[in-house]
Amino acid sequence: MLDYDEFQRQISFNSSIRKAEKKLLYIKGKGSDYMRLCRCQKIKQVKVEADISADPLWCGRCFANxxxxxxxLxxxxxxELQAWIADYGQWIDWENDGIVKGGALMEEQHNMRGVVLAGRVKLxxxxxxDVVFAPAIFSRRIIKNAL
Structure with a gap:
């Protein structure tokens, strides 16, 4: 089990690697220039999904951030998307690999907010x-495994 400081170092390290990869994989598209991790010829589907230390948009085909x-946008x-990302995981009990009291409700509220934001991205x-939304499911998995 990682302690908090080690966890933060790994997040920082992964973020630095992601930024370096983006710089290396610059792809010039028709009409617009997109810097992206995915190597898809053309992004057709964009998934809106929250995760730690990541932007909320993902390639719907290869799942690259x-x-x-x-x-x-x-x-x-x-x-608003950045604030939504910053709230991600408040329902997770990191020390015990579980959820905090009321965590399932917190996750559901986070997902409802995400649906609204994804709708705005879609518009x-x-x-x-094609913009789709992927909800957080951590608490559902924890509850399901506990049954």
Missing amino acids: LDMNDFP PPELKK TLEDQY
């Missing part, structure tokens, strides 16, 4: 991408 700044929506990008 995409830089949301590479998409024409309004600044206010980007701020913004509708002519360019």
Whole structure:
């Protein structure tokens, strides 16, 4: 089991690697330039999903994390997505690999907020991408395994 400091170091390290990979895998697209981790010829589906230390947009085909700044999203929506990402995992009891009291409800509220944000992303990008939402399911897994 990782202690908190080691966990934070790993997040920082993974974030640095992700940024370096993005710089190496710069792909020039038709009409727009996108810096992305995925090597898909063309991104057709964008998945909105929260995860620790990651942007909320993912390639729907190869599941690579995409830089949301590479998409024409309004600044206010980007701020709301960043705040939503920052809230991810508040229902997780990291020390005991479980959920905190009321965690299932917290996760569900986070998912409801994500559905609204994904809808706004979909409206913004509708002519360019198929936008889907992937809910957080950590507490569901923990509860299911406990039964």
